[in-house]
Amino acid sequence: LPSFYERFAGLRRAGAGARGVDNASPTPGVDEFLAAAWSAIRAGFPSPNPQLHPRIRPWRDRFAAMGVSGKQFPSSVEALVRRALKNPDPLRINPLVDFYNAVSLRYAVPAGGFDLAALHGDLELRLTRAGERFLALDADAEETVRAGEVAYADGATILTRHFVWRQARAGLITPQTRDVFLVSEILGEVGEEVAAQILAEFRDGVARCFSTEPLASMLDAARPEAGL
Numbered sequence: 001l002p003s004f005y006e007r008f009a010g011l012r013r014a015g016a017g018a019r020g021v022d023n024a025s026p027t028p029g030v031d032e033f034l035a036a037a038w039s040a041i042r043a044g045f046p047s048p049n050p051q052l053h054p055r056i057r058p059w060r061d062r063f064a065a066m067g068v069s070g071k072q073f074p075s076s077v078e079a080l081v082r083r084a085l086k087n088p089d090p091l092r093i094n095p096l097v098d099f100y101n102a103v104s105l106r107y108a109v110p111a112g113g114f115d116l117a118a119l120h121g122d123l124e125l126r127l128t129r130a131g132e133r134f135l136a137l138d139a140d141a142e143e144t145v146r147a148g149e150v151a152y153a154d155g156a157t158i159l160t161r162h163f164v165w166r167q168a169r170a171g172l173i174t175p176q177t178r179d180v181f182l183v184s185e186i187l188g189e190v191g192e193e194v195a196a197q198i199l200a201e202f203r204d205g206v207a208r209c210f211s212t213e214p215l216a217s218m219l220d221a222a223r224p225e226a227g228l
Helices: 003-007 028-044 057-065 076-086 095-107 192-210
Strands: 012-018 111-115 123-127 150-154 180-186 215-219
Touching: 003 123, 012 192, 028 076, 028 095, 028 192, 057 076, 076 095, 076 111, 095 111, 095 180, 095 192, 180 192, 192 215
Parallel strands: none
Antiparallel strands: 012 180, 012 215, 111 180, 123 150
16 A cells, blocks of 8 residues: 555545647636636635635645645645635636636645646656655756655656645646646545546546546545556
8 A cells, every 4th residue: 555545544536637638729618617616716615714624624634744834835725725715816827727726626625737748757646755856836946855745756756745735847737738637636534425526527627628538537545546
């Protein structure tokens, strides 16, 4: 059993791989999806403090159990919800990123993605090793990563820090991206039913908005790998 599944008991990952996506053209379906999710979170969020939400708080608890500050390294969904609560206008980056951000807001779970063509090996979720380096998407210089962090990786290249905190420049989805893997991390506290809804959202939403049939799969401790 991979050791990160022991630290994140009950974790499920809803994943969808798609090839030949047009991520450069206007995508009205994604624009509408993001606008609706952004408005809904602003209108119906139960607290001005995202970290208190029952689907977000467990990320802080899991990080705290690993000695990681949730305040210093908030999960991506916490940061996105906080941004939505402060800003009435949706953050728009490119259609694929806007799509997974809409999923993240709609279900109050982390969601992200990677450009498969930019990866050199297998995309894996593992613990970091001493001396590994990370170049954040908004940074100018690499930083050394502590051993034992949970991270997505491409061989020796670290693609995220603290699991769902920050993404690297490597593997970033851009308007030129055509082959993509989208993923959402659902903790055991959130539950299997929500995970199934998110998987369906990925499968149906990618087909509807990008006219591409994705390969969708649910990953967990019993099935930690899937082909893309």
